[in-house]
Amino acid sequence: MNIPNINWVDYSFNCQKGKLLLDFMFQTNSTQHVTEFTRLSSTLDLIFSSPSNLLSNVKITENFSNSDHNMITFNINSSIPFNRHKKKVYKRQLTENNFSxxxxxxxxxxxxxxxxxxxxxxxxxxxxxxxxxxxxxxxxxLKPLNNIIKENYPKRITELSRNKLKLFKESKKDPNNNEIQLKYKIISRQLRKITRDYYTEKDKRIVSKGRSSVYKYFKNKLKPVIxxxxxxxxxxxxxxxxxxxxxxxxxxxxxxxxxKNSELVIGSNFTKSADKIExxxxxxxxxxxxxxxxxxxxxxxxxxxxxxxxxxxxxxxxxxxxxxxxxxxxxxxxxxxxxxxxxxxxxxxxxxxxxxxxxxxxxxxxxxxxxxxxxxxxxxxxxxxxxxFSIEQFGFLKQRSTVTQLLTMLNQIYSCVDRGNKVDIVYIDFKKAFDTVPIELLIQKVKHIGIDGKILKFLINFLNxxxxxxxxxxxxxEEYPIHSGVPQGSVLGPLLFVIFINDLPEHLPKGVNIKIYADDIKLYVEHNNDNNRNKLKESLVITEKWAKNNGLGISIDKCICLYIGKNNDKQQYFIDGQPIKKENCVRDLGILIDTDLSFSAHITKITKQAYSMIYQIFRIFKSKDLDNLVFVFKTYLRPLLEYATEIWSPSRKDHLISLEKIQKIFTKRAFKQCGKEEYLPIFA
Structure with a gap:
């Protein structure tokens, strides 16, 4: 396909054909798997699939014969039937009368x-x-439940379905019998109407139970069989x-x-609290x-x-x-x-x-x-x-969130850029942070901040x-022992981790900013010379030392540098002597932040996800009630588009058009499914 101007990594394009092809891919819930050049410096040979996991191990190989295009090899994934004895699933009848x-x-x-x-x-x-x-x-x-639950249609639908099948077989034997053909058409029409009414009523029941019911319904429908x-x-x-x-x-x-590592001890600068809760x-x-x-x-x-x-x-x-x-x-x-x-x-x-x-x-x-x-x-x-609690920690605390953290950081960055300066950001990834916290050191920190007596005794017992x-x-x-970490799935776990990491910002030099959300950490500095960048380098050494002293490891291959500002020379930063990789776009608390702060990559990503969700909605939700479909759109799809809009609110015309097109496409399909195309708004 001669559309070489599409970047198949970030889905950027610079021609109308590219836009049309990407729209087709998004709206059909397809994935394009070839991301390398297939002819000279162009990607011309493409492979689309739906679902995305249908193909794997896509590779570009040598040219075939005298062709000037590279060959593409790939695996088609298919499940191997495996006969196994399925254990019975048991379920209770949880009715209000039974609870009484x-x-x-x-x-x-x-x-x-x-x-x-x-x-x-x-x-x-x-x-x-x-x-x-x-x-x-x-x-x-508890009563046994059949894993394979067939749709329990009303008696009238099953009767009509049987009669339709019977007439179909008769019409095959006697194709010239007009009476049979007429009966078949009448029953088919009746079956379509009564089935449509059945699905509309079923969807109404799902919608009437609220948002959680809609989420649960879609989750069950999209869940893989295995x-x-x-x-x-x-x-x-x-x-x-x-x-x-x-x-x-x-x-x-x-x-x-x-x-277990009993050699780790609390730092000398960790202040012991006089106030206690026991x-x-x-x-x-x-x-x-x-x-x-x-x-x-x-x-x-x-x-x-x-x-x-x-x-x-x-x-x-x-x-x-x-x-x-x-x-x-x-x-x-x-x-x-x-x-x-x-x-x-x-x-x-x-x-x-x-x-x-x-x-x-x-x-x-x-x-x-x-x-x-x-x-x-x-x-x-x-x-x-x-x-x-440190003012730099935004995780698991009231009145703090992913959005408030990003707003705080980006407000500082925008001010830096307005002053004509640059910003270097280093994202640090602790290796399995929640699972590797040393329990003995955590207990020391908990005691130092004033948690003692019966509560401390409970925590020691709870963690070990x-x-x-x-x-x-x-x-x-089999059962496996847990030697470290705050308990996953617990309510105390997040708070204990926040306590454990709370002292990190106190170690950093002035002029270096840090933002923390649970175990997600980023360090950044404003600079127009090497002074502040040297402070950032010093902070990386301090953070590395803090992690070592606190029994945590750093996944250097997952750490990322992001550079913002004009003429930023993108100085190399290191952790433990290894270079940190440089990127032009970073996923930060669910938002893709790029070097020019345009959020183009983020808008492209959520647009693609939204098209996929529209495809799922109309594949799963058969209702012909417009109000039901609108409710599903607001419940299932709109949260994706509205998450953290305070951060990336679009200002460019092409971004606005991309986002508005999602609603237009949904509206068009909804009116079509409901048989109300003549009432379709002109913008759709």
């Missing part, structure tokens, strides 16, 4: 008297959860069964943890309110207690939960199950058969998370009152001797 029966059972049970027969925290907790689940099972027993395909373990052996896959994942995830009070009303705010989720938990059970039974359970929480903090002992987590592997990018291309999502006990939430609220209140299992489908891996 369950609450009556809980209200009549003498919890305090029965638990008095047990003496340790662990035995009391186990007795409590066992009793909870016993009544839960009796009120709402969550984790065939894998290769560390020895190159093929893992076919879910058990083998989960063990391969477990070995990979465990590699992220560091062995205990918190548990109030039945506070716990009741917290339980009522829990999500309506029936998700997996190590102790099998779902959120929805705690929420629906908050009134009858809050008193005994309050007693248990009080006992746990007083004793400094936590239930053993609270140290366990279930890990779900989530694919990131790359080859799906490689375990390193998955990240772990941990599920912890729901009651533990409830306890943590109460504790976190009190700890944050204590730390805020003493102005502990943790374990995890990987779950794939219905199978679990």
């Amino acid at each position: 029966i369950l609450n009556e059972k809980y209200a009549n049970y003498k919890w305090t008297d029965e638990l008095s027969f047990y003496f340790s925290v662990n035995s009391k907790y186990n007795a409590f959860t066992d009793t909870m689940l016993y009544f839960f099972d009796s009120a709402m027993p 969550q984790v395909p065939t894998l290769f373990d560390k020895n190159g052996e093929i893992c076919l069964s879910d058990k083998a896959k989960s063990n391969a994942m477990g070995i990979t995830f465990q590699k992220a943890f560091n062995k 205990d918190i009070q548990f109030n039945i009303l506070d716990i009741f309110k917290l339980l009522r705010k829990l999500p309506n989720k029936n998700s997996t938990s190590p102790d099998s207690i779902p959120y929805i059970l705690l929420k629906k039974c908050a009134f009858t359970l809050s008193h005994i939960i309050t007693e248990l929480f009080r006992l746990i903090l007083d004793e400094g002992e936590i239930p053993e199950i609270w140290k366990h987590s279930i890990v779900i592997p989530i694919f990131k990018k790359g080859d799906k058969t490689i375990t390193d291309n998955y990240r772990p999502i941990a599920l912890t006990c729901t009651l533990c998370r409830t306890f943590e939430r109460l504790l976190v609220n009190k700890l944050i209140e204590f730390l805020r009152n003493k102005d502990f 001797n943790r374990k995890f299992k990987v779950r794939i489908e219905q199978d679990f891996s």
Whole structure:
């Protein structure tokens, strides 16, 4: 295809043909896989696919015969059928009537008297959860659910469908029978109408339940049939069964943890606090309110207690939960199950058969998370009152967010550029930061800032001797120990990491700016000579030393330099003697920031994603009700376009046209699907 002026890496173009081809690709949810030159210095030979993962290992090779174009080789990905015994999935009938029966059972049970027969925290907790689940099972027993659930159409649709098929077969036998042909047309028309009405009503029910229902519906429709395909373990052996896959994942995830290192000590400049918090009070009303705010989720938990059970039974359970929480903090002992987590592997990018291309999502006990939430609220209140949190940290704190951080940084950068100066930014990536925090050093820091007594004893117990299992489908891996890090999937984890990293900005020289969002760090300086750039180099050495002293590693290959301002000579920066790679565009908290601050790459990216989502909406959502489609657009697609618009709000005409075109295309397709093309607005 003779359109050489498209950059297939960032989708930039400088001709009308290129724009038309990119629009076609975006609107058909296709991906173009060739990014290298195929003839001299031009990319003329293209390969499109939908979905994007249909092809892999695309390579440009030598010319074929006397052709002046290079050959392109690629693999077509296809799943290999693997017959396996699928374990039954069980589900409860979670109705309001059943919860009323369950609450009556809980209200009549003498919890305090029965638990008095047990003496340790662990035995009391186990007795409590066992009793909870016993009544839960009796009120709402688990019933097997077929994994392959066919659409349960109304009786009238199935009857018409059968009659239509019968008439179709008859018409094939006697194609000249006009009576059969007429009956077939009438039934086909009736079936189309009644099926359309059925889908409209179904979509109305989904929309009427709100945004979360729409998200859940699309998530289920887009979810792959096989969550984790065939894998290769560390020895190159093929893992076919879910058990083998989960063990391969477990070995990979465990590699992220560091062995215990008791030699690390807190820095001498880490100020010890005179103020202390040693205990918190548990109030039945506070716990009741917290339980009522829990999500309506029936998700997996190590102790099998779902959120929805705690929420629906908050009134009858809050008193005994309050007693248990009080006992746990007083004793400094936590239930053993609270140290366990279930890990779900989530694919990131790359080859799906490689375990390193998955990240772990941990599920912890729901009651533990409830306890943590109460504790976190009190700890944050204590730390805020003493102005502990660095003003440069924007993660996991109220009134701070990704947008406020980017606004703060870009406001400084725009001011620098207006003064005719340049800005150098270095993005630093800590290697598995949350998983590698040394527990002993974290405890030292926690104690130094005034967290002591019963709370400190709880935290020591909470952080040590943790374990995890990987779950794939219905199978679990072996159990693996956790040697370091803040607990993934916990409520306390993010706060503990913020405490751990909070002292980093204090080490940097004046004139060097730092912005932190959890473990995402960037250092930047304004400069028109080498003085401030030397300070940035010094800051990189300090940051490297801080990381080493605090047991963290830096992924140098993931660190990036971004240079802003006219005539910026892009000086090279180093970490541990290795050069940091230079880029013209960087993904920063979900926004693509380029050197000229035009946000062209970001607008191109979200435009492509929006076209893909439009394709998904009309493939999945069959409603012919315009209001339903508009609601889906506002719920599912518009958040993508509106995220952080304060940062990248378009000013260029071509950007505005690109963004407005998304709504025009959606409007056109919506009116067409609803059969209202004659009412289509003129702009669409």
